[in-house]
Amino acid sequence: MRRVIILGSTGSIGVQALDVIAANRDRFEVVGLTAGTNADALAGQAAAFGVADTALGAEDSVALIESVAADVVLNGITGSVGLRPTLAALRSGATLALANKESLIVGGELVTDAAAPGQIVPVDSEHSAIAQALASGTAAEVQRLVLTASGGPFRGFTREQLAAVTPQQALAHPTWDMGLVVTTNSATLVNKGLEVIEAHHLFGVDYDHIDVTVHPQSIVHSMVEFVDGSTMAQASPPDMRLPISLGLDWPHRVAGVGRPLDWTTVQNWTFEPLDSEAFPAVELAKRVGRLGATFPAVFNAANEQAVEAFHANAIAFLDILDIVTEVVDRHEPLEMTLEGVLEAERWARVQADAAVTARA
Ligand SMILES: NC(=O)C1=CN([C@@H]2O[C@H](COP(=O)(O)OP(=O)(O)OC[C@H]3O[C@@H](n4cnc5c(N)ncnc54)[C@H](OP(=O)(O)O)[C@@H]3O)[C@@H](O)[C@H]2O)C=CC1
Ligand SMILES: CC(=O)[C@@H](O)[C@H](O)COP(=O)(O)O
Numbered sequence: 001m002r003r004v005i006i007l008g009s010t011g012s013i014g015v016q017a018l019d020v021i022a023a024n025r026d027r028f029e030v031v032g033l034t035a036g037t038n039a040d041a042l043a044g045q046a047a048a049f050g051v052a053d054t055a056l057g058a059e060d061s062v063a064l065i066e067s068v069a070a071d072v073v074l075n076g077i078t079g080s081v082g083l084r085p086t087l088a089a090l091r092s093g094a095t096l097a098l099a100n101k102e103s104l105i106v107g108g109e110l111v112t113d114a115a116a117p118g119q120i121v122p123v124d125s126e127h128s129a130i131a132q133a134l135a136s137g138t139a140a141e142v143q144r145l146v147l148t149a150s151g152g153p154f155r156g157f158t159r160e161q162l163a164a165v166t167p168q169q170a171l172a173h174p175t176w177d178m179g180l181v182v183t184t185n186s187a188t189l190v191n192k193g194l195e196v197i198e199a200h201h202l203f204g205v206d207y208d209h210i211d212v213t214v215h216p217q218s219i220v221h222s223m224v225e226f227v228d229g230s231t232m233a234q235a236s237p238p239d240m241r242l243p244i245s246l247g248l249d250w251p252h253r254v255a256g257v258g259r260p261l262d263w264t265t266v267q268n269w270t271f272e273p274l275d276s277e278a279f280p281a282v283e284l285a286k287r288v289g290r291l292g293a294t295f296p297a298v299f300n301a302a303n304e305q306a307v308e309a310f311h312a313n314a315i316a317f318l319d320i321l322d323i324v325t326e327v328v329d330r331h332e333p334l335e336m337t338l339e340g341v342l343e344a345e346r347w348a349r350v351q352a353d354a355a356v357t358a359r360a
C-alpha cells in the first residue's frame, strides 16, 4: 500500500489523482490533502477518502509534508508557489510525483541537488513519455529529446490574428482539460518553453538536443531519439490519469487506468514544425534556460503576472510574451540560493506589473 499526499487536490491534476486512487484503493491510501483556498472542496475530499490531515496554502502544505509520513507526494499545485512544497517533499525522503513543473524550472539545481537519484518522477505528460521511452537505451545512447506540442487553440494563427484573441478563446484547449494557467500557457506556447527547461533538468540533456514538434492530436506525448537513428515514442489517448498513475507507483503500471488506442478507426497523426515567429516562447525559454541562474525564475514569474493581467482584460494576448521578454531582457542574475530565486521572482513580478500598467 502506497501512502500518498496530494498537494493541489482540488485542481485538475489533484481530482484526477483522486480518481486513480478511488479505483485502486487496495494499492493507494491518501494520507494528506492540500489546496489553495477552496476549503469546502478540500473537506469533501477528506471525508470521501477518510483523510485526517489537510492544509490550505503553500506554507501549511509544507508543514503537512513535514508531519505526515508518506511514500509519495504528488505536487499538483499551480505556479512557482509550489517551490517550497517541492523542496519539503524531497527533504522528507518521499518520491516526488511532479506535476508542478514551475518549481523545477524556477528552482533549477536547488531542486535537482536536493533530489536523490530517481526521487523525482515526472507527471507532466511529455516528461512521463520521455521517462518511459528512455527505458529503451542507456543515457549515453540518447541523441535528442523531442517534445510534442498540441499547438494550442491558435495553431496556424499569424501574429496579426493573435492580436485580437480573447481570454475565453485562449481557454479552449483542443485536446486537454486543465487549469487556467497551464491552459493559457499552452495557447502562448510558454508551456512548451517551460517544458523544454523541465526536460533539461529532469534528464540532463543540453538545450541543443531538445526539440519541439507540433502534433495537434496529442497522442504521441513525446519521443527519444537514440544514436542509432531509432526514435521511441510513447502514445496513448490524451488522459492525465496515465502519467499520474505512473507518478504514484513508478515504474509500475496500473491496469485499466487509461483506455488504449483504437486501431479499428482511421488514425491521422500529424507532425509539423513550430512557427517560432508567431510563437516565440520556446526560443525565449531556451535562451533563459541557457542563461540559467535566476533567469528561468524571472521568465516564469513575469509570465504568471502577465497571464493574470490578460485574464483581467488589462492586456492583449501578444502583450504576454512581449512583457515576459522585456522583463527577462532587463534582469541582472542573482545568486542561485532560495533567497536569490525568491528575490528575483519578486523583482520580476513588480517589473511585469509595471509593464501591464504602462499598457493601460
Ligand atoms: N491539468 C493538467 O492536465 C496538467 C497540469 N500540469 C501542471 O500541474 C500543475 C497543476 O495544474 P492544474 O491541476 O491544471 O491546476 P489547477 O488550477 O486546476 O489546480 C491548482 C491546484 O493548486 C492549488 N493552489 C493554488 N494556489 C495555491 C497555493 N498558493 N498554495 C497551495 N495550493 C494552491 C489549487 O487550490 P484551490 O482549488 O483551493 O485554488 C488547486 O488545488 C501545474 O503546474 C500545471 O502546469 C502539468 C501537466 C498537465
Ligand atoms: C497534459 C500536459 O502535459 C500539458 O502540459 C500539455 O502538454 C498541454 O498541451 P500543449 O502545451 O502541448 O498544448
Ligand SMILES: [Mn+2]
Binding pocket: 124, 125, 126, 195
Ligand atoms: Mn505537458
